Amino acid sequence: MKKGIREDLINVKLEKELLNCKNIKTEKAVLLDNESPKMLAMYVYKLVKKVLSGMSLDSDNNIIDKQISLVNNVIDIIADEYEYDGLKISKPEILKYVLDETEIDKITSKKKEVVIPQTSISHSSIFTGAYKEPIYYTEIQKEILSCDRVDIIISFIRLSGLRLIYNQLKEFTENGGKLRVITTVYMGATEAKAIKQLSELKNTEVKISYETKSSRLHTKSYIFHRDNGFTTAYIGSSNISYSAMTSGLEWNMKVTNQDLDDVISNMIAQYNVYWESSEFELYSQSDYDKLCDALKKENDSVDIDKITTLKPYRYQQLVLDKVEAERKIHNNYKNLLVCPTGVGKTAIAGFDYKRFKEENHRSRLLFIAHRKEILEQSLKCFRKVLNDSNFGDLMVDNYEPEHLEFLFCSIEKLNSREFTKNLKNDYYDYICIDEVHHLAADSYQDIVSYFKPKVLLGLTATPDRLDGKDILKYFNNRISAEISLAEAIEKGMLSTFQYYGITDTTDLSSIKWKNGGYDISQLNDLYVNNKDSALERAANIASAVDRYIANINDMKALGFCTSIEHAEFMSSYFNSINIPSIALSGNSPRDIRNTAKKKLQNGELKIIFVRDIYNEGVDIKDVNTIFFLRPTESKTIFLQQLGRGLRIAKGKECLTVLDFIGLANKNYSYEKKFASLMLQATGNFKSQIINGFDMLPRGCYIILEKKAKEYILDNLSRNSTLKQLFIQRIKDYPNDFDDELNLLNYCLKYDVNPKLVYGKWGTTFDALKNKALEGLEYDHKEYAKILYRLCTLTSSEFIKFMFNNLNNINSIEYETLNNNEKSYIRILYDCIYEKKLSTIGFNNYIEALRYYFSDKEFLINELIQLFKYMFAKLDVITKPLSLPYNNSLEVYGTYTKRQFMAVLDEIADNAISEGVKWLKNKKTDIFFITLNKNHSYYSVSTSYHDYPISETLFNVQTQSKTTDKQATGKRYIDTKENNELSILLLVRELKDDEFGSVPFTFLGRAKYVSHTGNKPMSMKLELEDKIPSNILKMADKFGII
DSSP, X not given: OOOSOOOOOOOHHHHHHHXXXXXXXXXXXXXXXXXXXXXXXXXHHHHHHXXXXXXXXXXXXTHHHHHHHHHHHHHHHHXXXXXXXXXXXXXXXXXXXXXXXXXXXXXXXXXXXXXXXXXXXXXXXXXXXXXXXXXXXXXXXXXXXXXXXXXXXXXXXXHHHHHHHHHHHHHHHHTTOEEEEEEEOGGGOSOHHHHXXXXXXXXXXXXXXXXXXXXXXXXXXXXXXXXXXXOXXXXXXXXXXXXXXXXXXXXXXXXXXXXXXXXXXXXXHHHHHXXXXXXXXXXXXXXXXXXXXXXXXXXXXXXXXXXXXXXXXXXXXXXXXXHHHHHXXXXXXXXXXXXXXXXXXXXXXXXXXXXXXXXXXXXOEEEEESSHHHHHHHHHHHHHHHTOTTOOEEESTTOOOSOSSEEEEEHHHHHXXXXXXXXXXXXXXXXXXXXXXXXXXXXXXXXXXXXXXXXXXXXXXXXXXXXXXXXXXXXXTOOOEEOOHHXXXXXXXXXXXXXXXXXXXXXXXXXXXXXXXXXXXHHHIIIIISHHHHHHHHXXXXXXXXXXXXXXXXXXXXXXXXXXXXXXXXXXXXXXXXXXXXXXXXXXXXXXXXXXXXXXXXXXXXXXXXXXXXXXXXXXXXXXXXXXXXXXXXXXXXXXXXXXXXXXXXXXXXXEEEEEEEEOOTTOOHHHHHHTTSXXXXXXXHHHHHHOOOSSOTTOEEEEOHHXXXXXXXXXXXXXXXXXXXXXHHHHHHHHOSSOOSHHHHHHHHXXXXXXXXXXXXXXXXXXXXXXXXXXXXXXHHHHHHHHHHTTOXXXXXXXXXXXXXXXXXXXXXXXXXXXXXXXXXXXXXXHHOSOHHHHTOSSHHHHHHHHHTTOHHHHHHHHHHHHHHHHHOOOOOEEOOOSSOOOOEETOEEOHHHHHHHTTOOOSSOOOSSEEEXXXXXXXXXXXXXXXOSSSOOTTTTXXXXXXXXXXXXXXXXXXXXTTSHHHHHXXXXXXXXXXXXXXXXXXXXXXXXXXXXXXXXXXXXXXXXXXXXXXXXXXXESSOOXXXXXXXXOTTSOO
């Protein structure tokens, strides 16, 4: 048996081979139901093809008849079992086309012959420009003239390339064919005249992306839709230019719906999402000048103000939504926003102020910053957001304002002009402070303590000050919203990185650990004072530069060291090997620092070694290399240092990171550092180390040298387990904090998710506390299940009702409650019993709850603490839903299937296993959609079934037997006009995560728009409410919306 990775179905023959093989290592996976149709069909296909191919070698003249006979025998078996009649092959002929004579002109050439592509429309093929291969552009011509609709998505369109297919497009569209084109102004390669000619065609729509900073469309693809099922598509490297379509060294793959239907469906799904994306603007003839300016800007520097109106990116909207939740749910109007440098913090502030201005009669603004450049840029940004070129005044250096109502002012001017003496403390309604980590400085104190605005907004990339002063106290000790570094990279707002974990032979395992980190003096001894080990390490670092830096002349690096002495030592060593460098510190004179910055930018210096300078406050966009020459215990400082190299700059391809990894102290956490670079938690950090990091932003990678990887794995094996650490912290809590030790305080102090306790460990906080403080063991698995079910809910009203009323359960009468409160009681009841009332013998829900809690005071107390924690963490505003019947559902709330049914007063004894539920008495269809049905790997077979197309459109696949002729399919279609019928849509990304079962997010009511296919139907639904940013982030499979 040949070794290597495989994906074989295990048949009898293979199973015997495996049994007979010795000294082999294997891994098997369960065949999943969503992948089984394709895998089993492919298995039969390969087997039948092999048999038929073997038969074709026979010299028998009746070979085709024998092949057909064999295939018909297979069809007989299927037809008898599943009632597929009429599928047997009747004669050895292939039908090439069926046309109405009255429509013959629609798909014929001038010779009046039926146009058929030279390559098969049922078998995929590739175009490589090889001799005697069909010519690529002529095949495109034939595809155009033989299809029903054409969708094109292409990086750029040149007139020279358009001419090759223009006549065919013109004939196609004039005969009623529909053409859609998506393109971009990226690199200025598209020609405006080509777009103009395209857009003048009949039945044609062209959409253009003018945003090239964060999105660089590089796709080259055509989809030729045929309603008879013979859709084809081309994916490759050729743009629409003469050279690319004729003589260029290009590869283009032709894919057909007949043999790669999953790929075709996925392409169509992604195209439709692109088409609905707000990033792509519909072009009209009046946009010609705008297009020309945008193309010119890509080649030089046209003023972007002429062509751009700012609107929030999705990740910015997510921050805005969280800030709104902070205010409306938590009544917190002192909001701290933490966002990496380069993601548009000022724009976020502008959009937030715009919302405030729209909602309030008076909206006086004070924007504070410490540098003129920041204030000038911020005023420009606010003007663009507000679409008001006259908005606001500057007051900094020589700028003097005409008015004070909307003022962008330096902190120095605020103090020197004595604002606190000349204005009332409520004069400003909205105060925004940029680089707010400076707020703890003395110069800010008079201002921040005097003014009492309705909103105080702080912006920073670096909330932790190096002097240890706390700024959270100015914002009610809360961070209102954050943008992760990983998401900013994913969205193209920061540079990608290539991260190398390099073996460091220095052993840190015995270095003293105190105050949450390594002893600096002992590190200094190893890195500086012990000359032998220090020089050996420096030589290792220099060797890594030689291995990993492609061209040292292009290197512009920052090296983060453990001390000033360490920085000076490293600088001295690198200068001695002719790599120009300098050591800087916070004590370095400003002129020395500025000169060093210029020299690094122009190439005179290759590296600046520092201890803490450049953690914050100074940007050198050109930095393309970061050296981590010290172990960084703080995740915040690690991200600040990394962020110094992530600014996008002209000519910078990506950031190279050299991280020197040695044997670490058991208390050091590699997981925390690397997890901060991932788009989402994986739940298995060890697997990421062993198998590679697959959750990084696109374009980024981490490569660990063999020994460095071993050091990390050794560190993981010596770390205390999370549960042991949890229990130890319970023991230490009374010494570390003055407040009561309970679930709420503990989880907030240590940033622990209670799902870890209930879902992963299957116990309660009460049980862990008893074990830590009393040494007592309790089996709380039953209670953990109840607590886990409840901690997934996000209704603020439900949560408040619970922590306000649980202690009074004995005095509550069910009939006196309003409809919403009754639904809350039903949810709690069903989370405990999961049975109908009649099944367990109680008269009402309150009676059942009283009985259950009668001897469980500890559980009531923990529930109350849990609900208070849940409320503290709420960051989504839910809204009531209007239906033809009374209901207490909340759009954007999260529910399990049983909880959702409990709200609708539809509690059942059995769990709901199916993904669709019809409630006849309410005339309501409910879709419970799991977007990623396969945990183990990306599945092309299911990724296009259920997905959001835009903020209001969602594609849903029905159950497999549903057609538009049956009652169920007709009912779905009737929701378009019949308001008595309802479709309710709930989605989740995965069935389970690292903690356990994942709840669904309720997107609200939807109506039928259109559908394609039958058995199943693929329906486009329109939601009444927009999908909010946090859910789009989860549901957007293709990363497009």
